[in-house]
Amino acid sequence: MQQYKEVKNSLINEEMSRSFINGEWQEGKSNQIYEIVNPYDRSVITTIKLATKEQLKEAFENAKKAQKDWAKSTVEQRREILHEAAEYLKNNREEIVEILGLETGGSVLKSNIELHLALEFLEESIKYANEIYSVREVPGSEEKLHHIHRLPLGVISSISPFNFPMNLSMRTIAPAIALGNSVVHKPDIQVGLSGGSIIAKAFEHAGLPKGVLNIVQTDINEIGEEMLTNPHSKLISFTGSSEVGRHIGAIAGQNLKRVALELGGNSPFVVLSDADVDQAVNAAIFGKFIHQGQICMIINRLIVHKNVYDQFVEGFIEKAKVLPYGYQRDPKTVIGPLINERQIEKALQYIEDAKKEGATLALEGKRIGNILTPYVFTNVDNSSKLAQTEVFAPIATIIKAESDEEAIRIANDTDYGLSSAIFTSDLIRGEELALQIDSGMTHLNDQTVNDAPNIPFGGNKASGLGRFGNPWVVEEFTITKWVSVQIKERQYPF
Template sequence: MQSILVLNKNYINGEWTEGKSNRTYDILNPYDRSVVASVRLATKEQLEETFEIAKQAQKEWAKATVEERREVLHKAAHYLNENREEIVNTIVRETGGTLLKANVEHHLTLEFLEEAIKYADEIYKVREVPGSPEKLNHIHRLPLGVISSISPFNFPMNLSMRTIAPAIALGNSVVHKPDIQVGLSGGSIIAKAFEYAGLPKGVLNVVLTDIDEIGDGMLTNPNLNLISFTGSTPVGRHIGAIAGQNLKRVALELGGNSPFVVLSDADVDAAVNAAIFGKFIHQGQICMIINRIIVHQDKYDEFVEKFVARAASLPYGDPSDPKTVIGPLVNERQLEKALQYIEDAKAEGATVALEGQRVGNVLTPFVFTDVDNSSRLAQTELFAPIATIIKAQTDSEAIEIANDTTYGLSSSIFTSDLVRGEELSLLIDSGMTHINDQTVNDAPNIPFGGNKASGLGRFGNPWVVEEFTVTKWVSIQTKVRHFPF
């Protein structure tokens, strides 16, 4: 793979292009705040030019054959496979994620790319719908156009590829803006993979910039046809409002407050093992992360005792150490927010079952028990290694508590009765429920998305095909039609 110093530029119209802003941004390693790369930011004018380039490039790319599109996707996957070690190390350095997390992210990225190969033939298929003897009804699926893609800091590579690969497979072009904090793994490396793969110029464009430079430019450009965004709910609401005004499609994967429900007949040891992983992977900085652990009173004391003991023993420190489980939070702002949540929870009267500590830029696990579900602690998407445990008097109350949130992304139920577990899963208002597993699950062939304030639309095959294409009805009158006037 080329040096990071080469990949710290925009990728526009098939060229590695320096930003024209007078501002630069230092991408920092969250663990020690060392500089990973410096980026001269792209300007609003460069972004506007990029959308025009993408519009023109899409017209030609839409003419590519299925074989041509599949070949590009295959070659991009080959690049990511061949450079796995350096890519994983870059993810660790940029995101502060552990080696385990970075390897999972690389694997998921490849899965989304390889799944897109399977449905590259979905465009231009013609389906016939019955009509009258004199009329044929043909339903065509066509590329949508230009996709505006905005990805977050936590799992930047696979959450970027989740939009980019389907868009390209289905004959669209993309203007992509990763979170600048993780611009290399969230954008530049993906651009390099598709450059290696021979993707025509202008079909994928990666712009390294920030909101101070471009404002709402990724949302308001007249050339875009869909806005794909993964991030916070407040930003998602802002995007939704602008998209509605301009009648643009959206695919929004937003915040979560995922409940992990332990029913009265659950295997506590299995539940604890799952909860430890689902709460503390990537320091809790995942939209699907367990945010509230809701335990039936009959299992509560045993669960708390075992969960706290496990949380207290998790290794923390340098994420490049293979033994590390808890690495740093992404930046100082996130760390300060987490510390404030902790102080507020203490002031509200929640019991501190495990007192963590700040060690450099690492926050070790905190566990609060006897938490009120209406408290700020329980109702906030924490994005930190802070666990909240809530007692439920009955299984029914546990489900009610699980639903008592504005969010509805992921959820889990632990029970020994799998049939009843699935029945109860349908009562939780979330896009996904996992029985006898934790909440952080993803795959390229499932309908990934949330309900309520957790988003709009679904990723995954075949649901993303509907999101990223347009359906057209063509009728063919085979005989002269006679009209009443």
């Protein structure tokens, strides 16, 4: 494995390797020290002393107090802080992109895309900072007026994953702050800088009042379920696996908390008989292998009509086998390292299981250090473990469909329903079929990995509850209150 010189990045420092609680950078009080490492060679990027459950409770207490004052802030104050936080990210773009790549193993392209998306969510939140305390009048009578008010929700618990840490943290944090809420946020500790500290620094730079945003660098073995059960939290925003999401949903239900859950996916990419096969291949390569397949929306099953199956498979393999792999900071790299050894071992086990299940290994990849080069399985049965598992690795699964109708049926034959795609020359019929796929999102003549701050992002079935994006997130993160005004004396029957 090629060696690389130590990176000198001004954002990797002692302050940023701490928790940010009540406007102060606090060292964790746990005895545990966590090393954030580069997935490529396991070299240490920084070390973090974990925060304790008591520090997390302190963060919630401060968030509750701070939210009362923040809820009284003006639209102009909120917009100015959001604007300045965005300026911080823009002014430190080069170093932030570098850290995103170092922590996540993401390519230069992926890291730039992620920062761009995080900025989009931050800047979109400026547009709806005026939604709280808005009043809408609905028809009443000559005797009564009906006013509908929108109020801040309160304290929001935010938990984000390792794969797109900055973007998936910002899409909760920015709307919450814009709408007068406070936040206690726990990023995945593997990516604590890009998922937490950089965001905290941006809002500290912007002048956000202390306690409105708290970033707690810790792990489950330290804090247990405090992020879920703390009585000050009114909503739990979580992005991660469906298994954990179900657990969070159960706890939230017991405590009558709201949830915003964006969970696992098993996204189908359907190629119909009339598709432009070459373009479908181009889209499929990107949508399967960006960030080594470690995206909830990634193409998990390629479902191809029998009439174009051979042409598609041939073109897909030709492109997959020459994708550049290597160190993620090399601008030419497409396939970088998987996040950790556990993910690599899981991926290798999926490969062995697929072989035993009888799938055809059409392209055999290899492990090179912490990198897996692309694997392609054909003649896969949709009921197999490979087809029904969210693999989170550069392993492509291609399924033959006997008809367009069967392709849609196969697409729906999964517990998940996050994203999906259909390739066809008939856009009218394509949209009709898109509505038949039970997923939160379907993309015609594109791949499955798409996001934007002004669309209803979210899944069906085991892929989650709730929707992000403007204006849908406004409803999620606020309270709607009815105030009636009796303008004429009412006569009561007793």
